[in-house]
Amino acid sequence: xxxxxxxxxxxxxxxxxxxxxPRVAAAADPFKVxxxxxxxxxxxxxxxxxxxxxxxxxxxxxxxxxxxFVENVPEEGADAERxxxxxxxxxxxxxxxxxxxxxxxxxxxxxKFPKVKFAHCTxxxxxxxxxxxxxxxxxxxxxxxxxxxxxxxxxxxxYVAAFPIPEVVQGINAVLLAARTVNPNVTIxxxxxxxxxxxxxxxxxADTLISQGADVIMHHTDSSAVVQGGEEKGVWSFGYDSxxxxxxxxxxxxxxxMHWDDYYIDQTKAAMAGSWKSDDTWGxxxxxxxxxxxxxxxxxxxxxxxxxxxxxxxEAGTLLPFAGPIKDQAGAVKVAAGKSxxxxxxxxxxxxxxxxxGKLG
Amino acid sequence: MHELEIAVAILVxxxxxxxxxxxxxxxxxxxxxxxxxxxxxxxxxxxxxxVGFIGTVATGSPIIGLLLAMLAGAALAMVFxxxxxxxxxxQVATGLALTIFGVGFSALVGVKWIGIPLEGIATDIWPSxxxxxxxxxxxxxxxxxxxxAVLVPFLIHRFIYRTRAGLVLRAVGESHDVAHALGxxxxxxxxxxxxxxxxxxGLAGAYLSLxxxxxxxxxxxxxxxxxxxxxxxxxTWKPAWLALGSLLFGFVTIAQFQAEALGLALSPHLxxxxxxxxxxVVLVLISRDATRLKLNAPAALGRPFHATA
Numbered sequence: 001x002x003x004x005x006x007x008x009x010x011x012x013x014x015x016x017x018x019x020x021x022p023r024v025a026a027a028a029d030p031f032k033v034x035x036x037x038x039x040x041x042x043x044x045x046x047x048x049x050x051x052x053x054x055x056x057x058x059x060x061x062x063x064x065x066x067x068x069f070v071e072n073v074p075e076e077g078a079d080a081e082r083x084x085x086x087x088x089x090x091x092x093x094x095x096x097x098x099x100x101x102x103x104x105x106x107x108x109x110x111x112k113f114p115k116v117k118f119a120h121c122t123x124x125x126x127x128x129x130x131x132x133x134x135x136x137x138x139x140x141x142x143x144x145x146x147x148x149x150x151x152x153x154x155x156x157x158x159y160v161a162a163f164p165i166p167e168v169v170q171g172i173n174a175v176l177l178a179a180r181t182v183n184p185n186v187t188i189x190x191x192x193x194x195x196x197x198x199x200x201x202x203x204x205x206a207d208t209l210i211s212q213g214a215d216v217i218m219h220h221t222d223s224s225a226v227v228q229g230g231e232e233k234g235v236w237s238f239g240y241d242s243x244x245x246x247x248x249x250x251x252x253x254x255x256x257x258m259h260w261d262d263y264y265i266d267q268t269k270a271a272m273a274g275s276w277k278s279d280d281t282w283g284x285x286x287x288x289x290x291x292x293x294x295x296x297x298x299x300x301x302x303x304x305x306x307x308x309x310x311x312x313x314x315e316a317g318t319l320l321p322f323a324g325p326i327k328d329q330a331g332a333v334k335v336a337a338g339k340s341x342x343x344x345x346x347x348x349x350x351x352x353x354x355x356x357x358g359k360l361g
Numbered sequence: 362m363h364e365l366e367i368a369v370a371i372l373v374x375x376x377x378x379x380x381x382x383x384x385x386x387x388x389x390x391x392x393x394x395x396x397x398x399x400x401x402x403x404x405x406x407x408x409x410x411x412v413g414f415i416g417t418v419a420t421g422s423p424i425i426g427l428l429l430a431m432l433a434g435a436a437l438a439m440v441f442x443x444x445x446x447x448x449x450x451x452q453v454a455t456g457l458a459l460t461i462f463g464v465g466f467s468a469l470v471g472v473k474w475i476g477i478p479l480e481g482i483a484t485d486i487w488p489s490x491x492x493x494x495x496x497x498x499x500x501x502x503x504x505x506x507x508x509x510a511v512l513v514p515f516l517i518h519r520f521i522y523r524t525r526a527g528l529v530l531r532a533v534g535e536s537h538d539v540a541h542a543l544g545x546x547x548x549x550x551x552x553x554x555x556x557x558x559x560x561x562x563g564l565a566g567a568y569l570s571l572x573x574x575x576x577x578x579x580x581x582x583x584x585x586x587x588x589x590x591x592x593x594x595x596x597t598w599k600p601a602w603l604a605l606g607s608l609l610f611g612f613v614t615i616a617q618f619q620a621e622a623l624g625l626a627l628s629p630h631l632x633x634x635x636x637x638x639x640x641x642v643v644l645v646l647i648s649r650d651a652t653r654l655k656l657n658a659p660a661a662l663g664r665p666f667h668a669t670a
Binding site: 040042043044072158164189190191192193194195197198199200201202203204205207208209211212214223224225228232246247357358359360361 | 366367370374377378381468475476478481569573574575576578579580581583584585614615618619621622623624626627628629630632633
């Protein structure tokens, strides 16, 4: 069940020999589902949440499915394509590729295996046998922005970000817009560390932001280093991807968490029943794909009530995080009052809202 | 006052960021000065990071954790030593294999220890100074390994240029045949140098998992081993320049974050390049004389030694 790239390599070396063995095919062969992960599963973070989804799938469908995962597959180079093709040739009927950088390799392999179904996470290119899926992370970010706006004393929020891409920019803008609804003086300082996973750099960036006056820090990277840094310096923090409370029992206010369980179960069931269709899924608070982790005891009752109310409104569709009026950093109106950004505009977001201090591109 | 505080914050952060590069870099410097090119630094650092973390959590003592990390790094280096020195395997290929092995093995060893929060190495080693000014306090919050990393360049410079053992080490790295003819045991000296390099890499890795970001996570060294290796070459095997290069790399990384947080209107892509760019430019400038570079490189670097007489 556990397949790493190393054991895959060994397996491919052993293939010629395996071909000589008599094949024991049974009618009750389980439905094989493959998962490609960009990072080690670890204990928290993006890949960890996807693996929770895989486990939920196994628990839900039992012996009817057999899942395989390959972790730590690099986005660069030819590795991803090779690993995806390997899973396809091994008889996996449905393959989830769980990182943006797997987009082209997934499409390439999918074109050669029309009967195999693929689902690519956070991408925008589809094909007859390639679906895409992602979550409205920014809805969770909006809720953390409300809390941050109430908790900050210095009115400076520090944000450790990986790369200036729309998915990251959405989160930063959502936090700022939410925070300003409860505290108009809030500004956000952004530091890009140019890596999804480098605990040392993430921590150094957090320390820098704290030294420049941030008293609430959050991150869009994959380790828990920022939350740990907040705990050590006594500064409020928010986690991302997974619940990170144990890294900051005193100062971690909550985490924005991702949940792929239902999506994996529904899609796999559809593929088994033959009703699977290529489409795009973008879930949020309403579908439970994005949730807020448990709130720290330090969050006051009044703020909890605000968060609960905002959650209900976002789920009902009456509160849109990117509703106007919104100005960009130069003061130009990006979204007029009474209007709101379309999904397409949100997916392509490449500007910072007024109050964000940082530069894109 | 505010500017001064930011300056101290930058200084402290620079020292912390440079520490793993200094420790691993100076370990590798000794190995290369003896004529052995070990490209396995990243792998040895990862072993040190995981073993150091496990040792500290299991025994509750960071000192034992650090010692185990150094042992783990040295043990891995010894595997490299047996293969390249005794069995005369190709050093480049073996070093690369060592890194790949270290990445995988550290992950395997550490898999049960992921996600355990750790207090980290105590920093209040000078409690009597805790009442002084906030700036002194900031400096005093640096952990003991950082202070060790401040000392290491001076100690190793002294060892290489001012001691008999350092002279012998250099002789082995320049011409192993001559050193052999003079009666020195080339293999023994190289084994010691390689083991020292491994122990220092292990310590550098353990610094990351015990002090810099107290946690264990697969691949957490994130390429610092490769940067340390590059710094050794770009510094033309000179201790002073190696120390300078490490500090410069750490400083520009931190300065980049400070510039972004201050809101300087610079592209994040450009800023992300800066540490690499600045370090390469400076080190290329100070070593631009090709003949001097050739003179500085240990002449026997990467060449296997086989006693013929």
